[in-house]
Amino acid sequence: MDKAERIKRMKVPAVDPALAKRLPPGQVLTERFPILHEGEVPVYDMNEWTFRVFGQVDREVTLTYEQFMALPQSTVTCDIHCVTRWSRFDNAFTGVRFRDFMKAIGVTPQSSYVMLHGDHDYTSNIALSDLDRDDVILAHTFDGEKLTDKHGWPLRLVVPHLYFWKSVKWLRGFEFMDENKPGFWEQNGFHLDGDPFREERFSGEALPIPEDEWEKKEFD
Ligand SMILES: Nc1nc2c(c(=O)[nH]1)N[C@H]1C(S)=C(S)[C@@H](COP(=O)(O)O)O[C@H]1N2
Ligand SMILES: [Mo]
Numbered sequence: 001m002d003k004a005e006r007i008k009r010m011k012v013p014a015v016d017p018a019l020a021k022r023l024p025p026g027q028v029l030t031e032r033f034p035i036l037h038e039g040e041v042p043v044y045d046m047n048e049w050t051f052r053v054f055g056q057v058d059r060e061v062t063l064t065y066e067q068f069m070a071l072p073q074s075t076v077t078c079d080i081h082c083v084t085r086w087s088r089f090d091n092a093f094t095g096v097r098f099r100d101f102m103k104a105i106g107v108t109p110q111s112s113y114v115m116l117h118g119d120h121d122y123t124s125n126i127a128l129s130d131l132d133r134d135d136v137i138l139a140h141t142f143d144g145e146k147l148t149d150k151h152g153w154p155l156r157l158v159v160p161h162l163y164f165w166k167s168v169k170w171l172r173g174f175e176f177m178d179e180n181k182p183g184f185w186e187q188n189g190f191h192l193d194g195d196p197f198r199e200e201r202f203s204g205e206a207l208p209i210p211e212d213e214w215e216k217k218e219f220d
Helices: 003-010 016-020 065-069 098-105 212-213
Strands: 049-055 063-064 076-083 086-097 114-120 122-127 137-142 154-156 169-175
Touching: 003 049, 016 065, 076 137, 076 154, 086 098, 086 154, 098 137
Parallel strands: 049 169
Antiparallel strands: 049 063, 076 086, 086 137, 114 122, 114 169, 137 154
C-alpha cells in the first residue's frame, strides 16, 4: 500500500455531528465533574438557612429550606460549559425550575436584572430573561444524588446556556435591580452576559484564561 492509500484508509475518531454542534467554540469535553470556586466551602445549620427574594419586587420573600423543598420539583438534563474551557454533557439536575419558583412564591419582579447571591459573598449578574427559561433550575440534586457540598449543596443555580460562573453555588438569594451591575467575576474582567456559543468569555481586552483554577484539577 502506498502512502496516499494509507492516509485514505487511516481511521480518524468519528465526530458525531450532533455532539459537535453541542460543543461551543474553544471548549473541550470532559466526563468528570471539575470543582471550581473561590474561598471555603460553607458549612450550614439548615435551621438557619434562608432564601431571599428582594430588591425591585412587589413584595420581598424569605423562605426556609423546608418551604423551598415543598415547591414543585423537576429534573433538567443539560450541557454545562465552563469559561476555563471544559464542557460536560447530559447532567441531570433536580430541584425547582426558576419559572415554577417565581410562580409558586407569587412575587412580581419590577426590574429586568438580577444579582445572584451565593455564600460566601459570591455574586453574579444576570438578565431576568436569561433566568426566565424552561431549563434554568435551582438544584439540590445531581444525577439522582444529593449535591455534594463542593458542588453547591444545599442549593445551586444551574443556567445551562451561559458560562458556568453564572451557575452560583450555595445560592441564597435573588436581588432584583434596576440596572445590570457586574457581579464578582464580571468586575474582574469576565463578560457581563457570558454566552458560550458567542465565546463571550471576557469584556474588553482578551485576558488569559484562568488556567490556574483549572490546573488545581479537583473532581468528584
Ligand atoms: N458561591 C459560588 N458559586 C460559584 C463559584 C464560587 O466561587 N462561589 N464559582 C463559579 C464558577 S467560576 C464555576 S466554573 C462553577 C463551578 O461549579 P462546579 O464546582 O460545580 O463545577 O461554579 C460557579 N459558582
Ligand atoms: Mo469558572
